Amino acid sequence: MATVSFGQLLKGFRARSGLTQEGLAHRADLSTEAIRALEGSRRRHPRLTTVAQLASALALSQAETEQLSAAASRSPGKVPAVPQQLPPALVDFTGRTAELDELRSLLGKAGDTAGVVISAVGGMGGVGKTALAVEACHLVADHYPDGQLYLNLGGGSAPVGTAESLATLLRALGVPPSGDRDDVQLAAARYRTALAGRRVLVLLDDAASMRQVLPLIPGTAGSAVVVTSRIPLTALPGVRHLGLEVLSEEEALRLLGDVAGHDRVRSDPEAAREVVRRCGLLPLAIRIAGGHPSRQELDGLPVLAGLLADDSGRFAVLSGPSAGVGVSIGLSVQALADSNRPGDSACAEAFAVLALFDGDRFPLRAAAKVLELSLDDAEELLERLVDVQLLETPALYQYRLHDLVRDVGRQRAVAGLTAEERKAIWRRELSCYSSMLWRSSELQSRYSPAEAATWSLGARDIADVDTAAEWLTNELGNLARLIRTAAEGDREDRLTAARMAWGMHRLALVRMHYAEARDLLLVVLGTLDEPDNELDDRLLLALAYMYASLDQYALAVDCLQAALPSARARRDDRQVLACLLDLAYALVQIGRSADAVSVAAEMMALLPGLSDQSLAPSVNLVSGVVAGATGDLVGQGAAFDRVLSIRRASGAGDGPPMQLVYMGFSLVESGQYERGLAMLTGVLDRARADGVEMLELSALDHLGRAWQQRGDLPRAYEYFELALPIAIRSPRENREADLRRRLGTIDAALGRPDSARRHWEQAVTLYDRAADPAADEVRDLLS
Secondary structure, three states: OOOOOHHHHHHHHHHHHOOOHHHHHHHHOOOHHHHHHHHOOOOOOOOHHHHHHHHHHOOOOHHHHHHHHHHHOOOOOOOOOOOEOOOOOOOOOOOOHHHHHHHHHHHOOHHHOOOOEEEEEEOOOOOOHHHHHHHHHHHOHHHOOOOEEEEEOOOOOOOOOHHHHHHHHHHHOOOOOOOOOOOHHHHHHHHHHHHOOOOOEEEEEEEOOHHHHHHHOOOOOOOEEEEEEOOOOOOOOOEEEEEOOOOOHHHHHHHHHHHHOHHHHHHOHHHHHHHHHHOOOOHHHHHHHHOOHHHHOOOHHHHHHHHHHOHHHHHHHHOOOOOOHHHHHHHHHHHHHHOOOOOHHHHHHHHHHHOOOOOOOEEHHHHHHHHOOOHHHHHHHHHHHHHOOOOEEEEOOEEEOOHHHHHHHHHHHHHHOOHHHHHHHHHHHHHHHHHHHHHHHHHHOOOOOOOHHHHOHHHOOOOOHHHHHHHHHHOHHHHHHHHHHHOOOOHHHHHHHHHHHHHHHHHHHHHOOOHHHHHHHHHHOOOOOOOOOHHHHHHHHHHHHHHHHOOOHHHHHHHHHHHHHHHHHOOOHHHHHHHHHHHHHHHHHOOOHHHHHHHHHHHHHHHHHOOOOOOHHHHHHHHHHHHHHOOOHHHHHHHHHHHHHHHHHOOOOOOOHHHHHHHHHHHHHOOOHHHHHHHHHHHHHHHHHHOOHHHHHHHHHHHHHHHHHHOOHHHHHHHHHHHHHHHHHOHHHOOHHHHHHHHHHHHHHOOOHHHHHHHHHHHHHHHHHOOOOHHHHHHHHHO
């Protein structure tokens, strides 16, 4: 049976006792560094007094103490007749409990199977493949009494040739060299013969390919092979695959404590979390960062977290001359660049381009655009990068780079691409999103600006509005990021940002999510710095619509009154009508119904002169709302009947559900409860059937208001309560605060002061977060 080292024994006894290295050092009156050196076999023969201190601290039995003392002895014994080539296990190895148990269990079955046990441990550079494999091999070494072999195959840098690998392994097994070292088949046969009937554990580290590994597999049962590789060895016969992801945050914090000191981690847990997150939860990065000189300072972890927060600082901390994260990842890229496999060199070049994406992920379509490839060719290239662990694919047609992998790619991009080339790549990404945004606008509306046909050229292959809207919805984060960045660029970029923000309000109508579109319109408004700019007027009109959709009607009125004069000056009757339409409705909502009457009259007078009558249903809808608000029930009913008649005549049924919501609530407010409630209930049923949550939220909210106005507070409360979870799931829409305000008001009216206070306090917090003046009104209720 293989000899167990002092370090292995000590680590096993410590693990059994449940002590950390720091805990054992404290009990044994030794330094933590001394424990690390002993467990890592950097000190193999401690003094007997040290052994006694350790045995006492670990409460070892007499037999265990003698075993530990024997392992520490310098007595010259026979040189083991079997190879014991495993590298030292990491003294700070932590986490990976499930993976370690799986690998150890598999390797422990070598003598019970009819063939050779093979396990392939895969993952990106720095994720801890070798550390896990070495740890598992040490734990099962006594199952392989005929030796343990180790060979680094150099897959990330300079792959070792098969002949050289076999010669190295044969020497380790005591087999003399043959006459022809280049005869790979002969060497492989001699290697298999040497292992026949023996139980040997072979660790092949950093394999470059299946072809490199196959000749090194034993030919008879009893032995086991562990292979680590950055590429999937899917075709290796009989292999058991074990893929490694990054550490969990808890495991990462334990590892940082092992390296930098658990007291430091416990004293500043937020800084420690920031450090491991900035290290991307990669074991190699955490070990390097934990050993950085800054961690020796009293406030070392906050300093270290600050260094890692900056991209260049993080790269400097985590990259070294030989063991840096950048080096480890860079080897994978260089292996692609040097590969003879068709297309691999193009993958290496594309890697630097893809690293310029700023979002947490990017879609296939955007990658194809920036790489100037077809979708099929781009997908093939991206999947190859996934194969070699440089890309991850969290969902269909979605890709992402680990933060540290992206750092390496950007270093290559800065070194290999000019600033102009990098700018052109970013503009191709911007163009991809802009064209998809305006293609969506074209598909969803008969009325789209004439320029949209030009702006949507890059997405003309999309023929379905739902496909476009779904893609844009999934990419909302990247859309917002690109618009914000473009708004700070040169005039060309700012113009693109303004056009995209204008197009965002159409997407908002489909998604019924308005806050993001509102915020982006605010970002771009006025950035073009041109007087009487028609685009700015369009942006104002779109912003007003977003404000109104978020129940911020006073702000909508301000926007519309600012946009109306220039629309009139340009004699753009359709733009004027659109302004009047929204202005009349907003005035009613802020209690200025008398002012809305003249606006509605001008709106109705303007409509017949337009060749495009697409706004007719909306104009009649708002005319009915104004009539109802001023007590003209006959005018209200006639206007709403015209809306339904126009919609049915065009084959659109009763029209868009939100128009029915507005009509239904207008009827309720004018005292026509039965008809109004029936209309709102119909919209709610339709929303639930179609699975449109934001429409369901609107219907529930308006039904709650309707029953509250009618005086049935318990039923109103029921609808508001049903709406609340949907509002909470959509925090950017700012609906939760208003619902909690209403719930608190009903609680107070029904004699439930504690519940009212809870709702109002949460409403104040939410209003304050959005800088909404309604917060002061709710504070008055609380006081």
